[in-house]
Amino acid sequence: MKYFSFLLLTLFLLPLILYAAQSEYVFFILTQGYPYKQIGFSSRKHEEVCLKFGDKVRIEDEYVRGNITWFRCYREPYFFYLPEGFIVKKATGIHYDSHGNIKIGKEIVDKRNALPVLYRPNDLIPVPLRYSAEGYENRVLLLRKEAEEIFSRMIEDAEKDGVKIRILSAFRSAQYQSYLYYNSIKKRGVLQDSVAKPGHSEHQLGTTCDLTTDEINNVLSQDFENTCAYQWLKEHISYYGVSLSYPKYKERVTGYKYESWHYRYWGKARWEYYQRKYGLFLSR
Ligand SMILES: [Zn+2]
Known part of the structure; x- marks a missing residue:
């Protein structure tokens, strides 16, 4: 038997x-x-x-x-x-917290690894209008609560130093990303590499912003790297747990072209480290 x-x-x-x-x-x-x-x-x-x-x-x-x-x-x-x-x-190895969000800084998203395409953090809040780029006031910018606090603080601190930084783009759902992606495919063909595939964009995390400044008339441009705003960010972002996702000369590592405007917040653990080490963050 x-x-x-x-x-x-x-x-x-x-x-x-x-x-x-x-x-x-x-x-x-x-x-x-x-x-x-x-x-x-x-x-x-x-x-x-x-x-x-x-x-x-x-x-x-x-x-x-x-x-x-x-x-x-x-x-x-x-x-x-x-x-x-x-x-x-299909995304694999995703761990959600008790609120149904992926822990900030623990999200793996790049050309190889996707987020679940229907994932949308449930703690998204609107960014105050005064931090939006001029001319884009109708665009509702959303960020996860913790990231909103950090980007707002960073922009305020830069302003104290006489530098104006503004946000052009923040959270994007994978579905919205698919519009951008499809438009890029129509223009450049299926092998285009200017727009991240839906599910593969850091904007879906709700912790990532595209930044600009008055100095370049608030547009999204590589020229951002020649501005005082960029210089200020370069010197200060690490204290906020923020980093430039796609740096120059790192295309082979990141898989993406250099984007001087695209910044991701990596969570408290990072900025607390810098706070402990240098005692600089939030003490200005
Ligand atoms: Zn971006």
């Missing part, structure tokens, strides 16, 4: 386990539903395959054609093919 059960297990369960291990879930990330024929080719009935942001699809196989990786996907009841640029892998 024991032998029979073992045989049953081997015959029926093992192939199932192996099959599950082979197939992998990903999420479709373009903004609207697209009949599959618009983005690739389908085995059959392609008009009926209409995907929308966040739809879960199962990966069955992958192969490279030219310099694009394609995935054979399955979503009840059809098989179809999607290029790699239109899907994002």
Whole structure:
């Protein structure tokens, strides 16, 4: 009897386990539903395959054609093919705190690692209007409470030194990111590298800001590096637990082009370290 059960297990369960291990879930990330024929080719009935942001699809196989990786996907009841640029892998190893947020500074998000595409921190608060870049007053900027306090404090402190820093962009949901991403694909093709893939942007964390200043008419520009605001940040950000995410000459490490305007807050542990070490933070 024991032998029979073992045989049953081997015959029926093992192939199932192996099959599950082979197939992998990903999420479709373009903004609207697209009949599959618009983005690739389908085995059959392609008009009926209409995907929308966040739809879960199962990966069955992958192969490279030219310099694009394609995935054979399955979503009840059809098989179809999607290029790699239109899907994002399921996030793994994510630990949430008791409030359902990922601990600040513990979020791994880069070209390889994605956040859950539907993740939105639940402690987002609006940034006071006076810290928004002029001309962008209609844009509601959201940051996680702790990050809002830090960026506000940093901007106030810079102002005391006669330097004006303003925020252009803060939290972005992965869904909003997908608009930016798709627009960039339309302009530059699927291999574009100017806009982060949805789920792979630090803006989704709610702890990251794009900064600007009057000196460059409050635009988002690489010229930010030539401003007093940039210089001030360079000298002071570490005391606030903030850092420049994509520094110059580090493209091979970060996977992103240099962005003089993009700053991420890494959590209290970092600035407390600097506070202990130098006794500078918040004591000005
Ligand atoms: Zn940015």
